[in-house]
Amino acid sequence: MRAPNETFSYPYPHPAVTTDVVVFTIRDGRLSILLVERANPPFAGNWALPGGFLDIGEDLDACAARELEEETGISGLYLEQLYTFGATHRDPRERVISVTYYALVPLDALATPRAASDAAAVGWHAFDALPPLAFDHAEIVQMAHRRLVAKLDYSTIAFGFMPKTFTLSELQGVYEILLHQALDKRNFRKRMLSLDLVEETGKLRRNGKHRPAREYRVKHPERVEIIK
Amino acid sequence: MRAPNETFSYPYPHPAVTTDVVVFTIRDGRLSILLVERANPPFAGNWALPGGFLDIGEDLDACAARELEEETGISGLYLEQLYTFGATHRDPRERVISVTYYALVPLDALATPRAASDAAAVGWHAFDALPPLAFDHAEIVQMAHRRLVAKLDYSTIAFGFMPKTFTLSELQGVYEILLHQALDKRNFRKRMLSLDLVEETGKLRRNGKHRPAREYRVKHPERVEIIK
DNA sequence: GTTGATCGTGTATCAACGACACTTAGGTCA
DNA sequence: TGACCTAAGTGTCGTTGATACACGATCAAC
Numbered sequence: 001m002r003a004p005n006e007t008f009s010y011p012y013p014h015p016a017v018t019t020d021v022v023v024f025t026i027r028d029g030r031l032s033i034l035l036v037e038r039a040n041p042p043f044a045g046n047w048a049l050p051g052g053f054l055d056i057g058e059d060l061d062a063c064a065a066r067e068l069e070e071e072t073g074i075s076g077l078y079l080e081q082l083y084t085f086g087a088t089h090r091d092p093r094e095r096v097i098s099v100t101y102y103a104l105v106p107l108d109a110l111a112t113p114r115a116a117s118d119a120a121a122v123g124w125h126a127f128d129a130l131p132p133l134a135f136d137h138a139e140i141v142q143m144a145h146r147r148l149v150a151k152l153d154y155s156t157i158a159f160g161f162m163p164k165t166f167t168l169s170e171l172q173g174v175y176e177i178l179l180h181q182a183l184d185k186r187n188f189r190k191r192m193l194s195l196d197l198v199e200e201t202g203k204l205r206r207n208g209k210h211r212p213a214r215e216y217r218v219k220h221p222e223r224v225e226i227i228k
Numbered sequence: 229m230r231a232p233n234e235t236f237s238y239p240y241p242h243p244a245v246t247t248d249v250v251v252f253t254i255r256d257g258r259l260s261i262l263l264v265e266r267a268n269p270p271f272a273g274n275w276a277l278p279g280g281f282l283d284i285g286e287d288l289d290a291c292a293a294r295e296l297e298e299e300t301g302i303s304g305l306y307l308e309q310l311y312t313f314g315a316t317h318r319d320p321r322e323r324v325i326s327v328t329y330y331a332l333v334p335l336d337a338l339a340t341p342r343a344a345s346d347a348a349a350v351g352w353h354a355f356d357a358l359p360p361l362a363f364d365h366a367e368i369v370q371m372a373h374r375r376l377v378a379k380l381d382y383s384t385i386a387f388g389f390m391p392k393t394f395t396l397s398e399l400q401g402v403y404e405i406l407l408h409q410a411l412d413k414r415n416f417r418k419r420m421l422s423l424d425l426v427e428e429t430g431k432l433r434r435n436g437k438h439r440p441a442r443e444y445r446v447k448h449p450e451r452v453e454i455i456k
Numbered sequence: 457g458t459t460g461a462t463c464g465t466g467t468a469t470c471a472a473c474g475a476c477a478c479t480t481a482g483g484t485c486a
Numbered sequence: 487t488g489a490c491c492t493a494a495g496t497g498t499c500g501t502t503g504a505t506a507c508a509c510g511a512t513c514a515a516c
Contacts, residue, residue, distance in 0.1 A: 056323050168495090169494075185495085222279065422503095436462075440462090
């Protein structure tokens with residue numbers, strides 16, 4: 001496609017542009033994020049966010065989706081732009097501007113990532129027990145987490161973690177994990193139902209040796225994320 | 229500094245990176261933004277946001293501040309990152325990624341901008357009567373406005389428009405302009421004073437042939453922007 | 457000293473939120 | 487088959503925050 005020794009020249013120096021994605025999910029009751037183990041320098045052997053260099057004819061959103069798919073096999077997520085990081089020495093190779101995104105994966109989506117391209121391994125890591133991360137990715141993860149928690153208050157972002165159908169107890173569990181605190185069952189249900197965002201499927205879900213729970217679904221899955 | 233015909237080469241194509249800044253103020257009772265008239269193609273003669281190309285050794289925030297100062301003479305503002313725009317054909321010359329910022333100027337700051345560098349003219353334009361803008365700058369302005377209005381609800385961002393001292397009526401006026409609606413005087417004062425963010429200077433301000441108003445100042449000017 | 461203009465103040469009602477405990481339904485097992 | 491275990495599901499009351507609303511006080515101008 002491209003001559004081996006071809007180069008691209010500009011009258012002024014240009015930085016490289018990358019995208020990086022923070023993918024959240026909840027696994028085994030813990031908030032977790034998706035990391036790839038770097039196969040190549042710099043930071044070979046370290047864990048990092050999935051991401052990579054922007055193709056010159058590609059939109060930023062498309063780049064984030066493509067790199068995520070290439071490195072982890074996960075696709076079809078709704079990616080929201082988070083922040084752009086551009087400190088001068090954040091990458092030892094050259095000047096790199098990183099446009100970062102975040103996304104949520106439902107609990108059930110059997111998102112078993114597979115390593116590919118320049119990643120040695122891929123895996124979910126509990127947010128409160130992350131390994132050391134390459135580049136400034138720890139900072140990116142922190143910002144994504146702050147954004148996620150802030151959005152719980154004024155948006156329906158938590159539904160991003162829910163499978164197609166779920167029980168109110170499961171939904172409450174997601175909030176409790178994200179907020180790090182127990183919630184009152186009656187108040188939680190009152191608030192959720194008054195928002196008029198979920199509806200009963202009519203089915204019951206049997207989860208153990210006790211009374212079965214009513215199953216719910218989101219009423220307007222397309223416009224989750226609306227501000228309350 | 230640089231040899232005239234020097235070029236910078238990379239094994240892969242690199243986009244250019246720019247910063248653009250949306251500066252808000254309130255003039256004559258109208259929300260206004262700062263625009264520069266472009267002296268050079270593309271879009272020569274059109275109005276655009278102040279901004280320009282990132283220097284290779286410069287942080288993004290510094291670039292935004294520098295370009296703003298160079299093109300308008302305004303400096304010392306607190307710039308907050310807004311969003312990064314990178315659609316493939318947003319600049320006809322080459323692929324350009326723009327990291328955008330926004331900032332607020334107090335009403336009194338005699339911010340008389342002066343044209344410089346590659347700007348033919350500089351001026352304030354009422355937000356509800358903007359001229360056609362170059363590139364995708366209209367979209368950037370819309371996003372900045374949405375962010376500004378959203379932040380009114382849960383932050384102290386409105387103080388960014390206030391001079392060192394002000395009256396509660398002036399502060400109320402700012403809110404009314406931004407929110408596009410009249411507010412009840414008693415309720416507004418109750419809420420503002422209960423936040424414990426302003427204090428009386430002890431002075432009175434005479435503004436006309438009527439009872440003078442008490443003068444206030446922000447209590448902790450350094451940490452304006454805190455979430456309520 | 458009357459007029460005009462803005463400043464500054466209090467109360468009553470309603471809605472939203474938080475605290476709080478028991479009954480119901482199904483599964484399990486003796 | 488009935489006793490028991492476990493999570494599901496439900497209502498009230500008090501507190502707090504938001505909204506609606508009207509008039510006297512103060513200064514300048516005449």
